[in-house]
Structure formats: structure tokens, C-alpha cells
Amino acid sequence: MTSPTAEVRTVVLCQRDDVPDGEARRFDVDGHRIALARIGDDFYAIGDRCTHQNYSLADGWVWPDECALECPQHSSSFDLRTGRPNCFPATQPVPVYEIRTQGDGIAVVLP
Known part of the structure; x- marks a missing residue:
């Protein structure tokens, strides 16, 4: 018996230059709140959403050496690769979205 395949779709969030190196931006797409x-x-x-108290992670700091x-x-x-928290007080991971590039567009795959 085969299991049903979940439908996914790719949504372009922005252009490559819309997010400067070392920064993050928030995007709200179809009920998904995403930090890019x-x-x-x-x-x-x-x-x-930080799993500790629901604050926007995109308002925080990107740590390139830790990829965090x-x-x-x-x-x-x-x-940023696994969604797992690196330190307290958060103990639960956040979702991770697959990235795809479409020309200069940066897209995510939504479930």
C-alpha cells in the first residue's frame, strides 16, 4: 500500500539582495511565519517564533561562525541548519524550511 504524498509548493520570499549578509528578515506566508x-x-x-516565549527570531542576531x-x-x-536550540532557555526546535533559488529569487518549500 502506498502512502499519500503530501502536497508541497515553492514560494518566492524575496530577491537575493533584499536580505543583507549577516541579517535576517521575517516573512509571513500562508500561515507560516518564517525567518530568512x-x-x-x-x-x-x-x-x-522562538519556542521559549514566541518572540520574532528575525529581530535577533545572526551568528555566522555558529550558523545560528x-x-x-x-x-x-x-x-539555522537543524532548527535545534543551542542554549537555554529554549528547549524545543523550530521548523526548518528548504531553500530553493529561482534566478535572483529566494524561495522556500512549504508543506
């Missing part, structure tokens, strides 16, 4: 971070030529998309995004409220940081 840029480190050099690499882009990462994670859920924008730090919450501005209580300093929890999240690995």
Missing part, C-alpha cells in the same frame, strides 16, 4: 537569514551567499529559513540565529528577548539561539 543570510550568511554570505547562503540562505537559511526557520520558523520565526539568536532570539532578541532571552538569548536562546537556534541552529
Whole structure:
């Protein structure tokens, strides 16, 4: 028996130059609150709500050497590759979204 395939779609969030190196921006798309971070030529998309107290991660700081995004409220940081928290007080991971480039557009894959 085959299992049903979940429908996914790709949504362009912005153009490459819309997010400066070492910064993050918030995007709200179809009920998904996404923090898009840029480190050099690499882009990462994670859920924008800190799992400790629901603050916007995009308002925080990008740490390139750790590939992490730090919450501005209580300093929890999240690995941009896995969504896992790197330190307390957050203990639960945030969602991670697959990134796809479409020309100069930066897109995410939504479930």
C-alpha cells in the first residue's frame, strides 16, 4: 500500500539582495511565519517564533561562525541548519524550511 504524498509548493520570499549578509528578515506566508537569514551567499529559513516565549527570531542576531540565529528577548539561539536550540532557555526546535533559488529569487518549500 502506498502512502499519500503530501502536497508541497515553492514560494518566492524575496530577491537575493533584499536580505543583507549577516541579517535576517521575517516573512509571513500562508500561515507560516518564517525567518530568512543570510550568511554570505547562503540562505537559511526557520520558523520565526522562538519556542521559549514566541518572540520574532528575525529581530535577533545572526551568528555566522555558529550558523545560528539568536532570539532578541532571552538569548536562546537556534541552529539555522537543524532548527535545534543551542542554549537555554529554549528547549524545543523550530521548523526548518528548504531553500530553493529561482534566478535572483529566494524561495522556500512549504508543506
